Amino acid sequence: MPPIPEASARGPSSGTLKASPFAEFDAHDAACAAGAAAPDDLAPRGSLLSPRLSVSGSGLVRTLSRTASSIASAPRELARTMSQPLIPASVPPPTVWELWRVRWRMITAMFMIYVITLCIFPGFLAEDVKNLQLGSWYPVILFLVFNVGDMVGKLLPHFRLAPGQTACLLLSLSRIVFIPAFYCAARFGAPAAVMAILTLLLGLSNGFLTALFFKLSPIGLRAIVAEGTAEFMVIGLVAGLNVGCYLGWLWLLGH
Numbered sequence: 286m287p288p289i290p291e292a293s294a295r296g297p298s299s300g301t302l303k304a305s306p307f308a309e310f311d312a313h314d315a316a317c318a319a320g321a322a323a324p325d326d327l328a329p330r331g332s333l334l335s336p337r338l339s340v341s342g343s344g345l346v347r348t349l350s351r352t353a354s355s356i357a358s359a360p361r362e363l364a365r366t367m368s369q370p371l372i373p374a375s376v377p378p379p380t381v382w383e384l385w386r387v388r389w390r391m392i393t394a395m396f397m398i399y400v401i402t403l404c405i406f407p408g409f410l411a412e413d414v415k416n417l418q419l420g421s422w423y424p425v426i427l428f429l430v431f432n433v434g435d436m437v438g439k440l441l442p443h444f445r446l447a448p449g450q451t452a453c454l455l456l457s458l459s460r461i462v463f464i465p466a467f468y469c470a471a472r473f474g475a476p477a478a479v480m481a482i483l484t485l486l487l488g489l490s491n492g493f494l495t496a497l498f499f500k501l502s503p504i505g506l507r508a509i510v511a512e513g514t515a516e517f518m519v520i521g522l523v524a525g526l527n528v529g530c531y532l533g534w535l536w537l538l539g540h
Contacts, residue, residue: 376509378509378513379509379510379513383510384510384513384514384517385517387506387510387514388450388502388514388517388518390450390451390453390454391450391453391454391498391501391502391514391518392514392517392518392520392521393454393457393521394450394453394454394456394457394458394494394498395457395495395498395518395521395522395525396521396522396524396525396528397454397457397458397460397461397525398457398460398491398494398495398498398522398525399491399522399525399526399528399529400525400528400529400532401457401460401461401463401464401529402460402487402491402529403525403526403528403529403530403532403533404464404529404532404533405463405464405467405487405533406428406431406484406487406488407424407428408533408534409467409471409533410424410427410428410431410467410484411424411428413471414427414471414480415471416477416480418477419477423477426477426481427480427481427484430481430484430485430488431484431485431487431488432488433485433488434484434485434486434487434488434489434491434492435488435489435491435492436492437488437489437492438488438489438490438491438492438493438494438495438496439492439493439495439496440492440496441489441492441493441496441497446497447501447504448497448501453494453497453498453501456494457494460487460490460494463483463486463487466483467480467483467487470483495522498518499515499518502514502515502518503515
């Protein structure tokens with residue numbers, strides 16, 4: 286292939302000389318090779334780089350070198366950042382004594398709820414309460430009244446009620462009046478309506494206080510402490526069920 290003329294070429298129609306189309310590119314390359322920035326008039330037309338952004342060959346090499354080193358060090362920087370702890374050191378879990386000290390009144394209140402309830406329901410209502418008109422349906426009706434009251438009572442704590450722990454314990458202990466009330470009603474032959482009202486109040490207070498105490502027990506506590514107190518509340522409930530069942534059984538034996 287014949288070499289491209291460097292100087293000029295004569296036009297076919299006009300007798301004038303035209304400059305070589307590669308002359309300005311050759312001048313630009315020569316300026317870059319000399320280590321100086323290409324002047325504006327030597328920047329090649331149609332270049333993607335504007336004349337003011339043209340850099341020398343050595344500057345471009347340094348820029349690419351810094352970019353490559355930054356890209357290479359990015360994974361190490363990311364790994365160092367991820368290895369640092371994002372949260373403070375974990376706090377040791379609370380002890381059993383600490384959990385008991387935080388909510389002992391409410392746990393005791395939960396225990397007393399079911400001790401008192403199971404002393405009366407279902408053993409006493411099934412064995413010691415009689416009615417000539419209703420016969421064997423009388424205990425069944427009382428069981429229904431108790432369960433309806435318990436269900437309604439569990440729905441009531443959705444209202445904004447927030448008594449303190451001491452108030453919760455006093456509310457639970459106040460239910461002890463049900464024991465002499467049921468005893469006197471059965472002994473002196475109270476009407477069926479009176480016994481039904483007592484049974485309804487027993488169920489309402491049982492469901493209401495149970496749901497209320499479970500709702501209030503985790504309020505204001507850290508998550509790990511709230512979880513521990515909830516477990517203590519369940520233990521108090523189960524213990525109350527067992528003690529109440531045994532007391533009710535002893536009551537039946539005494540009769």
